Amino acid sequence: MATVEVRDLRKRYHNFLALDGVSLKAESGQLVTLLGPSGCGKSTTLRCLAGFLEPNGGEITVEGESILSTPANRRGFGVVFQNYALFPHMTVAENIGYGLKLQKVSKSELTTRVNEVMDLVRLGGLGDRLPREVSGGQQQRVALARALVLKPKLLLLDEPLANLDARLRDEVRWLIRDLQQQSGITAFYVTHDQSEAMAMSDMVAVMKAGRVAQFATPREIYQKPTERYVADFTGEANFLPCTDVTPHGEGHYSIAAAGTTLDLDGVPGIAAGAPAELLLRPEALELTAPEAGTFRGIVTKSAFLGSALHCEITLPDDSVLKLSAEPNTPVSKGDTVGIAIDRSHAWLMPEVAP
Amino acid sequence: MRLPSPRLLLAIPAIALIFVFMILPITNMAEMSFRTTGTKDPFGEDYTLAHYLRIFGDTYYWGVLLRSLLTAATVTVLCLLVSYPIAWHMSKAKGMKAVFLYACIASPLMTGVLVRNFGWMIVAALNGPLNETLMALGIIERPLRLLFTQGLVILALVHVFVPFMVLPINNALRNISPTLIEASTAMGATRRDVFRDIILPLSFPGIYPGVILVYVLAVAAFVTPALLGGQMVSYMPTLIIGELTGTFQWPFGSALAIVLSLSTVVVVAIFTALTAKLMERSKA
Numbered sequence: 113m114a115t116v117e118v119r120d121l122r123k124r125y126h127n128f129l130a131l132d133g134v135s136l137k138a139e140s141g142q143l144v145t146l147l148g149p150s151g152c153g154k155s156t157t158l159r160c161l162a163g164f165l166e167p168n169g170g171e172i173t174v175e176g177e178s179i180l181s182t183p184a185n186r187r188g189f190g191v192v193f194q195n196y197a198l199f200p201h202m203t204v205a206e207n208i209g210y211g212l213k214l215q216k217v218s219k220s221e222l223t224t225r226v227n228e229v230m231d232l233v234r235l236g237g238l239g240d241r242l243p244r245e246v247s248g249g250q251q252q253r254v255a256l257a258r259a260l261v262l263k264p265k266l267l268l269l270d271e272p273l274a275n276l277d278a279r280l281r282d283e284v285r286w287l288i289r290d291l292q293q294q295s296g297i298t299a300f301y302v303t304h305d306q307s308e309a310m311a312m313s314d315m316v317a318v319m320k321a322g323r324v325a326q327f328a329t330p331r332e333i334y335q336k337p338t339e340r341y342v343a344d345f346t347g348e349a350n351f352l353p354c355t356d357v358t359p360h361g362e363g364h365y366s367i368a369a370a371g372t373t374l375d376l377d378g379v380p381g382i383a384a385g386a387p388a389e390l391l392l393r394p395e396a397l398e399l400t401a402p403e404a405g406t407f408r409g410i411v412t413k414s415a416f417l418g419s420a421l422h423c424e425i426t427l428p429d430d431s432v433l434k435l436s437a438e439p440n441t442p443v444s445k446g447d448t449v450g451i452a453i454d455r456s457h458a459w460l461m462p463e464v465a466p
Numbered sequence: 467m468r469l470p471s472p473r474l475l476l477a478i479p480a481i482a483l484i485f486v487f488m489i490l491p492i493t494n495m496a497e498m499s500f501r502t503t504g505t506k507d508p509f510g511e512d513y514t515l516a517h518y519l520r521i522f523g524d525t526y527y528w529g530v531l532l533r534s535l536l537t538a539a540t541v542t543v544l545c546l547l548v549s550y551p552i553a554w555h556m557s558k559a560k561g562m563k564a565v566f567l568y569a570c571i572a573s574p575l576m577t578g579v580l581v582r583n584f585g586w587m588i589v590a591a592l593n594g595p596l597n598e599t600l601m602a603l604g605i606i607e608r609p610l611r612l613l614f615t616q617g618l619v620i621l622a623l624v625h626v627f628v629p630f631m632v633l634p635i636n637n638a639l640r641n642i643s644p645t646l647i648e649a650s651t652a653m654g655a656t657r658r659d660v661f662r663d664i665i666l667p668l669s670f671p672g673i674y675p676g677v678i679l680v681y682v683l684a685v686a687a688f689v690t691p692a693l694l695g696g697q698m699v700s701y702m703p704t705l706i707i708g709e710l711t712g713t714f715q716w717p718f719g720s721a722l723a724i725v726l727s728l729s730t731v732v733v734v735a736i737f738t739a740l741t742a743k744l745m746e747r748s749k750a
Binding site (some may be wrong): 159162163164183184186187188189190191193195197198199200201210211214215242258259263269 | 575643645647648649651652653654655656659663664667668744747748
């Protein structure tokens with residue numbers, strides 16, 4: 113319901129630069145994920161959005177209007193915290209209704225709206241319990257309901273699933289995504305879990321040391337990362353050093369890697385002869401007979417994982433490729449094998465300082 | 467033979483101490499309060515209700531009891547008002563600053579009770595520094611008679627009891643997660659709302675012991691009312707000590723002491739009952 117734009121956001125703590133020019137944009141109704149390791153500035157960005165922190169520079173606009181001078185309690189954003197931050201002395205219903213009570217809505221409307229949202233997050237019948245008397249997953253849903261009941265312009269979620277066990281995490285993840293899409297609320301979602309980011313987001317911002325390393329759709333982030341850091345953070349990845357980079361028009365290159373020449377796509381703008389890396393996701397690789405593949409190597413590890421056979425293959429130049437093969441593939445350690453490459457899943461990236 | 471559980475063994479020294487130094491003397495005193503007044507001995511042979519009837523039949527004693535309880539209540543409320551901001555400030559302090567603040571807070575307790583009260587006598591004297599300062603500032607024209615007033619007793623008691631209020635509240639405030647404040651702010655709460663709806667109720671687990679401690683100590687305070695209250699107004703403790711050491715009316719003094727103890731217990735029980743729900747909800 114609101115377009116949110118963050119431009120060149122900067123935040124400094126004493127000598128530590130937490131945000132070094134973060135720029136992002138969430139179109140109305142989009143869920144934008146801030147993905148990165150701890151200390152990359154994703155939570156700081158979210159706290160600036162919420163108004164808990166004042167940035168040292170940059171701009172945040174909602175529907176084109178700056179909100180930096182609006183205090184946190186008048187921004188009208190819903191915030192869900194990692195530790196839920198439920199008020200321990202209020203019942204579930206009181207927690208959810210607290211914001212409405214502050215808005216002085218009538219008692220009957222308050223009850224109606226609280227009950228509505230409690231049904232929405234499947235908390236029916238738990239209204240009179242204290243937060244400590246309900247389970248972790250239920251506490252998480254209280255936190256979500258408490259943010260949604262105020263019909264916020266923007267929903268901010270700070271690692272909302274981090275304290276849940278794996279099974280619940282899946283369930284609540286879909287609940288969050290469904291509710292966000294149903295209500296069409298623009299949302300920012302902070303996480304360090306790439307699968308969460310992939311599954312839920314319209315757009316992902318991969319953050320690195322106070323900057324946005326790449327801001328794109330989950331598909332682009334995964335298949336067309338701009339640098340090794342992004343590729344590494346978003347899933348299993350093999351990297352091969354390349355030589356003889358020759359551009360053929362925008363984003364098309366021919367290269368030499370591990371003794372073979374390849375034609376492939378890559379990040380636009382890599383100069384001829386510049387240092388570059390070849391990204392090969394495990395699903396881009398397939399085992400073949402030794403003479404049939406693009407590369408040839410020796411199996412140095414193979415592990416049966418049930419649904420797949422995990423192999424590591426050492427190439428003649430000592431670089432290692434990891435891949436998942438069909439579980440009944442008859443290979444064992446020491447075999448010489450060939451590796452075929454699916455060109456559409458290979459990607460060339462410039463070498464960037466880590 | 468089964469050995470008692472180790473937890474019970476650990477409690478034995480405490481139980482023994484409480485029994486010897488609290489249960490026994492109080493039982494002894496309670497019994498004495500029903501004895502007749504003795505002539506040669508501390509108390510007579512026979513049992514009587516006369517002392518209690520005398521206390522409850524005389525409005526003078528009702529008045530003194532009420533004054534003691536009300537003064538203690540006033541001290542407690544003022545102490546809470548003074549201590550809360552200090553505790554808040556302290557709960558935000560870290561490192562050396564926190565250590566320094568703890569030392570400042572504990573400072574009233576580092577002076578002996580007599581020295582501290584004589585100090586107040588000097589400060590509050592007609593030509594003492596308090597009056598001189600007030601006159602120098604032009605707030606008053608003539609020195610105020612501060613010494614031997616109820617106000618000075620209350621001020622001195624508040625001063626010495628502040629640590630008992632600050633420390634538990636500081637502890638409770640430290641236990642409030644800052645994200646609760648952020649959460650309520652995001653929901654539209656002003657600073658005043660946050661204080662009223664979140665911080666105050668969640669600090670109650672610190673307010674409760676603070677209030678009980680200060681109230682009980684204030685009811686029982688003897689030296690401060692005796693030295694700073696003068697001869698004009700009586701409090702229960704000064705009255706009791708007077709009966710016990712002045713006129714040697716041990717049975718009557720014991721009866722007064724029992725009445726004071728029971729009244730205090732009743733007040734504490736009422737406070738506990740009134741706040742039970744809040745306490746149950748706000749404890750971590």
